[in-house]
Amino acid sequence: MTETDPMADEFDTVAWWTATAVAELGAEYALPAACRGSGSPAALDWLAGAMGVRAGTRLLDSGAGVGGPAEYVARGLDAAPVLAEPMEGACRAARTLFGKPVVVADGAALPFPDATFDCAWSLGVLCTLEDKRSYLRELIRVVRPGGPVGMLVYTRAVDVLPDQPEGNHFPSRAELDADLGACGLTVLDETRLTDVAGTPDDWQDAAARVEEVIEQQHGHDERWKRAQAQQDTITALIGDGLVVGVLMACRAGSPRPR
Ligand SMILES: C[S@@+](CC[C@H](N)C(=O)[O-])C[C@H]1O[C@@H](n2cnc3c(N)ncnc32)[C@H](O)[C@@H]1O
Known part of the structure; x- marks a missing residue:
């Protein structure tokens, strides 16, 4: 990872700044600000429901970012999440904000x-990976046989x-199906992100307020500018329907033979 890696800017540096901004604003800002790329609460509800997550479910969140989605199901369903995330700043932020078990990995x-786990999920991570199959095989390995992978x-x-946002590798649907098939994953249920309810206004307002504070404190910083440009590009691609969640x-x- 280099100092000018846009993925590190967004997922390490800005992730940690998110936790410090929340510390200034108040704990009620944590959850909306910490869902980075995971879509709306309704999307998390849909996925948790389709995976059968319930009280006590041991859920691995691989590429957990700042930990909002894991915290959402811990609070809402009393699930028992464990977070894995390669960016140290994001891990520190998740640990500071929510105190759930986190490993830098x-x-x-x-x-x-x-x-080890009843199930696992991966939210907005695959498109950041060139080698998706190694990541998927590892996700499957740590889930009990037959357990769901979301x-x-x-x-x-x-x-x-x-x-093309730097460091992103959005698969076409055919490429995704090929990766899932090669890893032996069968899709049981699916929906487009646009077919579930969007993020409610109070969440959007809270997340926007956190971003405002980050900008006030770090808007002059090249790392913030690069992360912001990256986010703007992705938001535009999604808005134009060129990238679909x-x-x-x-x-x-x-699994099919490699
Ligand atoms: C768009 S963010 C999503 C974060 C979180 N899942 C969420 O929805 O709020 C993508 C995450 O994938 C993580 N990531 C990148 N490469 C990874 C890898 N090799 N293994 C696991 N996570 C990775 C990034 O550090 C980042 O936190």
Whole structure:
């Protein structure tokens, strides 16, 4: 990771700034600000429901970011999440904001024995990875046999994007299906992100207030500018329908040979 890596700007540096902004504003800002890319509460409700997450479910959130989605199901369903995330700043932020178990780890090399979790989810992570299969195989390995694997994947709806955000590798739907198939994942249920309710106004307002504070404090910083440009590009691609969010509940079966 270099100092000018836009992924580190967004997922490490700005992630930590998010926790410090929340500390200034108040705990009620934490959850909306800490859902980075995971869509609306309704999207999380849909996915948790499709995966059968309930009280006591041991859920791994791989690529957990600042930990908002995991906290959302911990509060709402009394699930027992564990967070894995390669960016140290995001891990520190998640730990500071919510106090759930967090490990600094690459999703392709998780520090857990086989079948540790009842289920796992991956929200907005696949599109940041070039090698999606190593990450998916590792996700499957740590879930008990037959346990659900949930995903929010941002897919590319056109062959070539007009503006390619650095470090992102949006799969086409066909490429995604090929990756899932190669890893032995079967899709049990799916919906487009746009087919579930959007983020409510109070969440949007709270997240916007946190972003305002971050901008006031760090708007002059090149890392903030790069992260912001990256986010603006992705938001525009989604707004134009060129990148489409898909929620999927999957189950691992027999993987096809590599
Ligand atoms: C768009 S953010 C989503 C964060 C969080 N899942 C959410 O929805 O709020 C993508 C996350 O994937 C993480 N990530 C990048 N490479 C990863 C890898 N190899 N293994 C696991 N996570 C990774 C990033 O650090 C970042 O936190």
